[in-house]
Amino acid sequence: MNAIAAPLVVPRRTTVVVTCILAALAGLMFGLDIGVISGATPFIQKEFGISDRMVEWIVSSMMLGAAIGALGAGWLSATLGRKRSLILGGVLFVLGSLLCSLAWSPDSLIAARVVLGLAIGVATFTAPLYLAEVAPEKTRGAMISLYQLMITSGILVAFLSDTALSYSGNWRWMLGIIAIPGVLFLLGLFLLPCSPRWLMMRGRRDEAVEVLRRLRGDDDHVAREVADIEEQLKNPQRGWHMFFQNANFRRSVGLGVLLQVVQQFTGMNVVMYYAPRIFQGMGYDTEAQMWFTAVVGLVNVLATFIAFGLVDRLGRKPILYAGFATMALGLGVVGTMMHLGIATHGEQLFTVAMLLVFIAGFAMSAGPLIWTLCSEVQPLKGRDFGIAVSTFTNWVANMIVGATFLSLLNGIGDARTFWLYAGLNGVFLVFTFWLVPETRGVTLEQIERNLMAGKRLRRIGR
Incomplete structure (x- = not known):
């Protein structure tokens, strides 16, 4: 836990760039998970000899997990912090992707997609929240827009991947290959700081100020932002x-x-x-x-x-x-x-x-x-x-x-x-x-x- 709480010291420009990559990969993972199942279902249905009703359960099980993940994401992000919640989501995403690729039965595939859904539910709530709290004001809108755009890009990449793999009919690779951006997402998270707003919510003002100094580089700007956060926290949810x-x-x-x-x-x-x-x-x-x-x-x-x-x-x-x-x-x-x-x-x-x-x-x-x-x-x-x-x-x-x-x-x-x-x-x-x-x-x-x-x-x- 200490390693997570004390992020690596990274130059300000590098932190902003890595934050952009985080925005892209969080949205990309979401889109990949939506798109990847589309091309895989015909081959899954053929291999397991299952009915259309079972195909519906395989497809929709991810959304069940996402609903549960989204329901608990607010508590997780407030208790563990935005960064740790995203790390948990990234671990679940990689694990769920690998379990999908190794599924030995329709039931095991459904269970694996529920795990994948939990990851997506946590990430879709927490990633935009983290980005809004960490990104500089001048790039905040672009960060959120990039996140939305990368969801649609992830769907496209998944469709192209499915098309390339359809010639072999290897649905396991279709479902498992999205673990790769999941691993990159996890690696990027360890380079990022905790949210300064969350730190102040937990009474860790000095740490929040230090994070903002590394992110903004201007003491006057930092002082104004700290004052704004303190004013907002006077009006709790x-x-x-x-x-x-x-x-x-x-x-x-x-x-x-x-x-x-x-x-x-x-x-x-x-x-x-x-x-x-x-x-x-x-x-x-x-x-x-x-x-x-x-x-x-x-x-x-x-x-x-x-x-x-x-x-x-x-x-x-x-x-x-x-x-x-x-x-x-x-x-x-x-x-x-x-x-x-x-x-x-x-x-x-x-x-x-x-x-x-x-x-x-x-x-x-x-x-x-x-x-x-x-x-x-x-x-x-x-x-x-x-x-x-x-x-x-x-x-x-x-x-x-x-x-x-x-x-x-x-x-x-x-x-x-x-x-x-x-x-x-x-x-x-x-x-x-x-x-x-x-x-x-x-x-x-x-x-x-x-x-x-x-x-x-x-x-x-x-």
Whole structure:
């Protein structure tokens, strides 16, 4: 423990660079874990001779572990510290990846993916928190944006890795190879300092000041930041108390929960987890399924830049309107093509193109913006609680989607399944109009004042 508590003395510029690498690897691991199972499931199903229902359990077991990990991550990060929590997450990630590659039965694979999920649940809560507390002010936004971008990049890398390994059908390598970035993530963590905010929360002010001196290099800046942290700590988190005592806070928590349910029921992760199966339904062979899955990952990455470029120019709601409409159109056309029958190569390509339109619609809107809104609508004293509840809801909804898609395909058919998700995206347009506030250019303090004054949720951003 002492070795962890006393980090290596690293020059300031090196610390900032390694922090950037941490942001990249934390997001990359998250994305890798989402994407890697997609290409592996056809080969797992063939080797073990399992049903679609068991495949759903294998896919969704990771989300179960992530929900549990996210639920305990707040306590871990407060008790052990941000850095030690991330180290624990990194160890679990490497262990879970290796156990997946060595799985001897479907049940053992499910257990291994639960371990992997625990790691992801801890990391997805703690990594952005640590980065926000350690990164210099001038690069803080870039760090968080890099984290989000690397999630989509991790999905792409996983899809490309699966495609390369699909020729041999070696699903064990597909699942095990992501242990490599996990090890790099762990090595990077040992070079980093503890969070100065956490140190001050534990009464270790002198250590916090020393860490900030190494990170900032300017005594005046350090003094101002220490004073800011001390002022913030005078207002401790009171999430549980507020939730039971304040109806307006319950409204903001409820909105955060609904936003995460909406994000998952757009159907995006259905494509992420089952892309080869979807392309199989369009009539493509195994090789084409894998390459088109990689294209899905590429479009997901590229379209994410649209959100980065427009969110502070156009606002949250216009982009969400455009995204949900695009997703409803894309999935509606995909369902219609599957209903009519995909007979020619041109019809196949058109159907793929419309699925990619859906992917772009999500990546430019609900993907990044839901997380932004979830943090913006929570009042300061309940922000940790509100975001924790939102994160937990995200993983539970994610698990439900992953555990039901193949059953829907087998039960109501491909076309009706895609029409169902298209219809949900149409409903989400109405949800955005009635409940989602426009928060562009509005301070968090003003949003909180409007919320606590009892204004309607869609008006708290005014």
